[in-house]
Amino acid sequence: MSSRIGRLRRAAILAVVGLGLGAGLSSAEEPPVQKQYIPLLTYRVGAYASSGIPIWAGIIDYFTYLNEAEGGINGVKLFWDECETEWGVEKGVECYERVKGGKDGSPVPILWPHSDPIGKALTEKAAADKIPLVTLNYGRTEAVDGRVFPYSFPVVLSFYSEASTAINFIAQKVGGKDKLKGLKIATVYHDSPYGKETQPALDLLAKTYGFENIQIPVAHPGNDQSAQWGRIRQLKPDWVFLRGWGVMTPVAVKTAAKTGFPVDHIIGGIWSSSEEDVRPAGAVGKGYLAITTYPAGADFPIHDKIRRFVIDTGKSNLQDKKSFGSVYYNSGIVDAIILTEAIRTAQGKFGHRAINGEEARWGLEHLDITDQRIDEIGATGLQPTLELSLSDHEGGGIARVIQWDGAKWSTVSDWIQADRDLLRPLILERAAAYAREKGITPRSDADSTN
Incomplete structure (x- = not known):
């Protein structure tokens, strides 16, 4: 009886070992996803x-x-x-x-x-x-x-850095940031959360450098902008920052030309900087400026x-x-x-x-x-x-300015750095408000290794 029990135990052990070996072999035969x-x-x-x-x-x-x-x-x-x-x-x-x-x-x-x-x-x-x-x-x-x-x-x-690089380019054109004081800079923007995103940054930049910050919304999709550019004709801004998207951009360029505003004093945002944005405007688009981080x-x-x-x-x-x-x-x-x-x-x-x-x-x-x-x-x-890092998910904050010559884009600036140190407290304030609203405990630098 005892010998039979011994044989059964040995068989059971061998079966378990066999299953283990089989599982190991199966795992070894399955290569990682390539x-x-x-x-x-x-x-x-x-x-x-x-x-x-x-x-x-x-x-x-x-x-x-x-x-x-x-x-x-x-x-x-x-x-x-x-x-x-x-x-x-x-x-x-x-x-x-x-x-x-x-x-x-x-x-x-x-x-x-x-x-x-x-x-x-x-x-x-x-x-x-x-x-x-x-x-x-x-x-x-x-x-x-x-x-x-x-x-x-x-x-x-980020959109804050986009606004800052536009202002810093204007500063270069007028002879320095101290020359921004007293200028009128109008932002013609897509009337959506996207279009409004730069407003807090522009408010701070205007307060810091002393320019007048004019905000003019355009309802989606922007097919008719006669009222907006009529207002620009009345206000006579020195520069226009155009934060468009899609059809809004060529319509803005064409309408600006009709009202007599100089196209070479319009700076398009990052999503108003493509060939698709200027070709429909035709010859009047020549001289139009835009911000980009990927030149043509x-x-x-x-x-x-x-x-x-x-x-x-x-x-x-x-x-x-x-x-x-x-x-x-x-x-x-x-x-x-x-x-x-x-x-x-x-x-x-x-x-x-x-x-x-x-x-x-x-x-x-x-x-x-x-x-x-x-x-x-x-x-x-x-x-x-x-x-990039745990505390900085933007990493760059730089852009270049390109200009349309009627047929193609030409790069007309070096990399322009945004005023990230000036804007950082605004960003942290918004992030902290979000964290409070959602009950989020911000990570610490120690979490960067995880």
């Missing part, structure tokens, strides 16, 4: 499609280049799909819910809302799901304070690489080859560089595999795109350096 899913929230239809289509082309062409020429990011290839939002909040949130779980075994590392209202609507959802929202040159200004907004990244140029042009080394591996091989996403090197196409390239470099940074800590949102947040908060790295990519002059 592809990274990037969902794209796009708007190829609707009022802003003409702006969006070249952006997606720049993003997708850069992804394709990385896959074709470099085998992805450290051997991890990228794959993507699109979800149509029409730039609207309801569809944007639906798309987010559809894609947030990842695809084919790959989690979502980072999500681009590509819409200011969608980005604001997703702030709390994305934080709860631990998926970083990257909003290049738009998004919640207070999210610059990453202690309160760990999963929102308004990278490179296809003569950067990265364009040669994309041309060789993507354009010439018939793998481009471009619908109109004339958009190759346009402002919005280049913005897509810069978007893609920032996202992929954040993933690359995260891989340095977590391994060469698909990265999840929490790991990508760490990668973003430790992102340091230096001049040397920009040169290696082939984007020198196309994008500024970018260093």
